[in-house]
Amino acid sequence: MTSLTTEPTRAATEPAAGPAFPATRHDHRAELVAGRAAACVWGLGHIGWSTVEALRAEGVAVVGYDVDPARAEQRGADAAGPAGPAARVTSDRARALAEDVAVHFVAVPTEREAEPCSGALVEVFAAIVADTAARRPERPPLVIVESTLTPGTVEELLLPIATSAGLEPDTDLLLALAPRRDWFLAEGYGLRDLDRIYCGVGARSADAARDVLGLMCDTLHRAPSHVEGELVKCVENAYRHVEITLANQLSLAYTHVDMVEVLRLAGTKWNVGTFHPSFGTGGYCIPLSSRYLLRGAADATRLSLLSEAVDTDTRMRGLVAEAVAPHGRVLVLGLAYKGGIKVATLSPAVAIAEELRRLGTEFSVYDPMYSAAEIDTLLGPGTAATDLAAAVREASTVLVVPDHPEFRGEPYLSLLDEPRERPLLILDNHGVWEDRDWPGHVAYRRAGGTSWLDVPAPAAADAR
Template structure:
């Protein structure tokens, strides 16, 4: 693989530090991890953190995985059970995550709360690492690699002052680097090793150490000039996508009788234009938050009017969907996750749509094959998850399909929807899971972005199209 910058590709299988350094009296953080003389700790065991755990173990590194939530830690512990492989300890005890043999800390904790940037979890973790470092004053400084996406200014305003207040010198007593994640867990060729990765440090020692350690897992690395630029990159690249998705949604609203899905597909055949789809709104940790991070950290947020509009339109799409179907009566939402095949409900359109329907007095239930009944009820309120899916389908006037779970393309969902009924069943499909499926006469099918997709038939009336 050829790097896009002047940096050389690094591979965990063949890359090595220069012989003059590697053979010296002070092995690197990478050397010690690879030889299992030291341990890495991963803070936060969501999808990002757990994939870091797995990547490190693949390279033979001993790992401690920490999560504040004992239930999540127990789930991950069960996944890690089995003989063989590098040592792995999964814990909710912070003392384990701060053990003396831990030389590298990967921080993958959430940096959002209730759809807004939030630094509380990051500050708690970093404060613990700083305090342990100040108490021990180890000969070799620990390396902290933050994988979470940060609001621009977080390092300068929060993290560096914590280091100096503890009496430590940044980049000497404690090494700090940023390496936000780009990889996608569900597609072949989009993993940690495959995709180019940006990293930076608060100084040369931090950046050099991060490059060596990240080279265990990533083939191609690009160094940002400083932490100031490094903080911005992930936010900017996702903000680009946020604005483009927002334009797709606004086009479908501005031309309501046009099949905007097809228009955008054809536009995407031009070599320098991506293909974007209208939807119920974005979800997850990245795209819907990127604009908010940039607005929060900007010296002059008023100059980012495109991002402000993207945030407003993105959230408004949920309300438009709820308003469109409310008059029909009971709604069944298929999918709590924001994206198919991944158990993440952060900023899922389902959450806001459910809230809006309840505000309008509409009975609503939510089913997701990846979530247990008690998990759905804990996130959306008691009684939200139907105890009998077949009954929920029969009683619903509208079915909203939010994520494109593969399970939705098979039984029992298809046969349940095919059951005859007196009144038409409206199926509103966010990602076009069933776009190519023939439907019986009692089903009115609409895909987000299709012609008149938000002009829905009332109960007892004909399709307005």
């Protein structure tokens, strides 16, 4: 763990006059562990809920808040298990600001419609600041932002809120950043296992965050200040965004080559990663990382690689839809952007469905993790395939988007193997079925494989 090497800059706005809290250190971790205080997690998506579960596992009393009452109700049911002390799940902001809450984890989305958006973050932080200024609690609350931030958010948006309320950052209110790294379902890459970056707006904030985060994380790395800390998450994901985009561009430039195999072989070099062409990236992190950096840069024209990554990544969905649209009805298997995770944020499946609708192509969507009602809510009425067997038989093309484990078993395989009069094209994003021997009526393509977007022409009956 590195030490704090520079003092962070202060917000330009001077704090209003008012009594400051004593400049003594409050042991937030000890209060949480002893049960004298609770933590509140704002935002109960995948990131926020995993924080709730990690805190409960350490015996910490937790309040979980989500602005969506339906999600809060569902998470309340999830919290009934034996993971630790019961979480108080609510959509009532007053309960999230209860007097016993000493630590706030903020895990709200910072994007809207595929663009950086700090509105929810600012709203939550302003509520915490207003409550702190009104109550003047004996101990300064600790706010740990787990959301990914556009560079400049702390200086331009958050610190002015605190100072205008008469609170001195790092004295009256402790503010830290600890953006999340997640490998989701991969064994050995959980919240405790992954190295984590943290920082504060001052030494007290950083120290308090280190102590509390140490309850859940084994390896912590301290950034010199919040200025550097804001950038780390965006930069590390932008690296991956550019590399994935290069893989896609190579597959488009060398259509006669199996680029999946070329990239696999390139990845055998000790300092080269292995990347795969795809329908495009998805989720909260990688597709947005370049946009965060472009939005926060003083001169975005110097980040031309990131601009090109955004353009290519966005274009991939349209290329897939345009390739399969002339062949007739399409079945999209998977709404989630990643296998085993019920998250559809910026999923390629959503953009492909929108493009198919624009092209006038009939299609339906099926995902074992989503109900028909949920799919219709996200993509429009009548989109969900309510009868999987019928949807497969009616389709001329099957697009496999996430690599859900269920896709490797029944009933999917037997349905695809069924004899049929019309040929069937399968376009597989992650190579879920690349090792299968397919019957003659199936034309199988994996994203990045030879001529993967140069799909076979439909039979005459299909054309009619």
